[in-house]
Amino acid sequence: MNERRETSTCSVCGRERLVSAALGVCRQCILDNYPAVEPAILKAHERARSEFKLPLRPPSDGAQCAQCVNMCKVGDGEVGYCGIRRGDDGNVIRSTRGAVLQWHYDKLPTNCVAEFVCPAGTGCGSRKYSRSNGAEHGYKNLAVFYGACNFSCLFCQNWHFRRLTKAKSPVVSSNRLAAKVDRKTACVCFFGGDPAPQVEHAIETSEIVMEKNDKVRICFETNGSMNRRYLSKMADLSYDSGGCIKFDLKTWNVRMNRALCGTDNRWTLNNFRWLADYSARRGDRGVPFLVASTLLVPGYIEEEEVAELAGFIASLDENIPYSLLAFSPAFQMTDLPKTSEAEARACLEAAKAAGLERVRLGNAHLVG
Ligand code: SF4
Numbered sequence: 488m489n490e491r492r493e494t495s496t497c498s499v500c501g502r503e504r505l506v507s508a509a510l511g512v513c514r515q516c517i518l519d520n521y522p523a524v525e526p527a528i529l530k531a532h533e534r535a536r537s538e539f540k541l542p543l544r545p546p547s548d549g550a551q552c553a554q555c556v557n558m559c560k561v562g563d564g565e566v567g568y569c570g571i572r573r574g575d576d577g578n579v580i581r582s583t584r585g586a587v588l589q590w591h592y593d594k595l596p597t598n599c600v601a602e603f604v605c606p607a608g609t610g611c612g613s614r615k616y617s618r619s620n621g622a623e624h625g626y627k628n629l630a631v632f633y634g635a636c637n638f639s640c641l642f643c644q645n646w647h648f649r650r651l652t653k654a655k656s657p658v659v660s661s662n663r664l665a666a667k668v669d670r671k672t673a674c675v676c677f678f679g680g681d682p683a684p685q686v687e688h689a690i691e692t693s694e695i696v697m698e699k700n701d702k703v704r705i706c707f708e709t710n711g712s713m714n715r716r717y718l719s720k721m722a723d724l725s726y727d728s729g730g731c732i733k734f735d736l737k738t739w740n741v742r743m744n745r746a747l748c749g750t751d752n753r754w755t756l757n758n759f760r761w762l763a764d765y766s767a768r769r770g771d772r773g774v775p776f777l778v779a780s781t782l783l784v785p786g787y788i789e790e791e792e793v794a795e796l797a798g799f800i801a802s803l804d805e806n807i808p809y810s811l812l813a814f815s816p817a818f819q820m821t822d823l824p825k826t827s828e829a830e831a832r833a834c835l836e837a838a839k840a841a842g843l844e845r846v847r848l849g850n851a852h853l854v855g
């Protein structure tokens with residue numbers, strides 16, 4: 488892993504900046520001079536992916552997978568960019584019959600992106616969606632950690648999901664997972680990795696859960712880049728159960744998304760807009776439906792990027808909760824510092840100045 492340091496020289500502009508050695512280039516060059524930084528970006532993602540035997544780029548010769556923004560064309564016997572869907576006799580299917588995942592229970596209220604606004608943390612909403620008048624002490628969340636992702640984030644805070652992708656294990660069927668919901672389970676949260684590459688499994692599990700329980704909220708935490716066909720089912724499940732969809736809006740600028748996450752963010756932003764419309768169409772249930780979050784990656788995702796994202800969210804609905812997440816050095820970016828207090832404050836101010844009414848700093852204990 489990289490040695491921790493505060494600043495270094497950008498290999499393109501030569502300026503002393505907060506630059507991660509994994510990329511070797513600064514934020515400004517990514518935004519202003521993409522052709523010059525692209526080779527460094529591709530190399531950084533190749534390094535990060537080859538260790539886990541993941542395809543270095545979305546494959547482009549074979550059957551079409553339309554599951555997510557990457558739109559891989561996967562040849563027989565190959566896997567897509569997510570490493571979990573594979574080409575099989577002219578189709579693209581999941582590599583396993585169940586899904587690759589780990590699960591555990593979290594006591595409520597838990598360290599969830601939406602906990603500051605959802606029924607589990609606040610008791611908001613009617614008793615239709617909430618087990619108590621205040622925070623749901625005595626209840627638990629079933630946390631479902633999918634072992635694959637269709638993004639390739641160099642700052643990944645849950646990077647170890649890649650070990651599951653590589654091993655294609657453990658595999659859990661929808662029925663077995665749904666059976667983990669007991670009378671003390673107030674919510675199920677599908678995250679990872681990301682639910683997108685195995686989202687049919689999350690949908691099937693949710694349907695089984697909702698058939699057997701009338702008071703379990705279904706929530707998703709995602710990069711939001713799945714096919715709209717699946718997003719629409721996820722939205723129905725979350726809305727009907729009183730749960731929420733938490734979108735990780737990692738970047739505003741598409742070049743920044745390619746640099747940090749290896750992929751395009753346009754499906755994410757369009758899907759977020761679609762969910763805001765969906766929520767407006769269906770009306771207020773008294774509990775939040777759509778929640779946004781952004782990880783504050785020092786040197787890359789700072790005040791300016793947050794202001795753009797917050798402006799976008801506010802243009803849809805100023806009441807959408809927005810959680811800014813303090814950064815912990817991880818995966819390929821262990822050399823970046825933690826989010827500083829000054830940076831956190833500036834980002835919070837920028838989000839509020841954009842007009843958002845419900846903004847908070849998550850993982851505040853990480854601010855250094
Ligand atoms: S889910 Fe996305 S990343 Fe995986 S094979 Fe399909 S298009 Fe590619």
Ligand code: SF4
Nearest residue numbers: 599601605607674706
């Ligand atoms: S999973 Fe949903 S209901 Fe449970 S704590 Fe998180 S946002 Fe709240």
